[in-house]
Amino acid sequence: MFDRNKRDTNDENGASPAFEAREPIEKHKPQTRAREAAVIGPSIQINGDLSGEEDLIIQGKVNGTIQLSEKSLTVGKQGQVDANVLAYSVIVEGKVNGDLYGSERVSIRKTGNVHGNIVSPKVSLEEGCSFKGSIDMDQEVINKAFGKSGMPSSVSKPELSTTKPKTTEADKQPKSEKLATGSDAVKSGSTG
């Protein structure tokens, strides 16, 4: 997601020679140009379940669940997420209290603070980040969580009950039950 935003920015500024050659093509095919990611600003707070088909950047607060099966989620430096997250890739620069399922990758940047469990084939933790929880890179567990094919397109619901470790009282989060037990379609969130 960041890459895509960066690409757009670079195209506009002409700062990146690597993308200069693509600019004319993209001008003639505006319909194929990637959309910029949706942003939840710092003053926004969402309580509820959130799903979508586009990349998302969270700089505000979200409590509930987040499902972007084929898209990327970035929790910005100001973002505070108290939710289980399912996305193609997850980048954390802010605070997350919940489980992260990344069908492609989960990255916690140096400013990131995560308390929860990660299930993803690729996980990276930058020096200086804070993480407490478990990291599962076992392909069998990943396949189970994302569907047997392991492809993001087949992701329906992560089987959190089979992968979520038993946590201490202090670690227990009520929102984890929402995603684990809720079989209904994920509803859009409401601002609060």
Add this chain to the structure above:
Amino acid sequence: MSDEQRRVALFQAQPEGLGLFLRPAALSFAHVAGLHHTHSALLGVKTAPAGCIGLVLAGPSMMTLVSSASFKQSTSHGCDEPFSSPLFREVAAQFDDTTRHVILELGSASSGILALLQGKRCRLLVANAAHTLSALNEESQDAESLSQVVSTLIFDAGTEKVDTVLCWDLLNYLSLPLMKIFTSRLATIMAPGGRVHAYIHSADATMPQYPQRYSLQGDDHVLRINRDPDVRKTPRYSFGDLEKHAVGLHVDRSMLLRNGIQEYLLRAKQE
């Protein structure tokens, strides 16, 4: 004997329990140097500088003194010289893509560990509790409340059992009573026969004030990231101390590394 073996001073407990086990604290580098001089005189070979000497004990009947010009003492502060850690390497060799393995990291996870586990059937529990555990004091709290705190800090693996615990140098920072509480907690969450890897400072009189971060460099070297300018006295726990106070565990193997760290592999007792 390979170069790798020559780079470490090895104290090998006999698997059958019948052999000699040397307490690491009983042998200072001065002792090693003295033995080396004796050995050199007997064999009529030139004596190497004392700082480049290692002692290899691979059993009660085998004692070999070796020297290594490439050996470098670790620096007191900053990033230390990467060192070979044979027992850690042995532990890491168990992680593969066929058998599910649950690993508990008591400190914070490093990118080196993640790289090691990439593509393997592993689950890494990151307790990130080394600093907090090292600050606990049995004098200010009773054993029961300490036990509760330790249980909260060291969470279990749910329906699974922990196969390997990475303690790094944490044990040096726990008092012996606290070590009992700590290890008994580990024993409850570990699979029978599960392993605990730990480093004990045995050569230096002082150690960093707080538990240090350890990462991996390359395939078989461990890097201590020492950013702590303050030091404290090293308790220099011995084999006997661990055997007596590590509840639910027993010392499986131990090696003295060239940087003065005693590397231990403990096992959870079978139920």
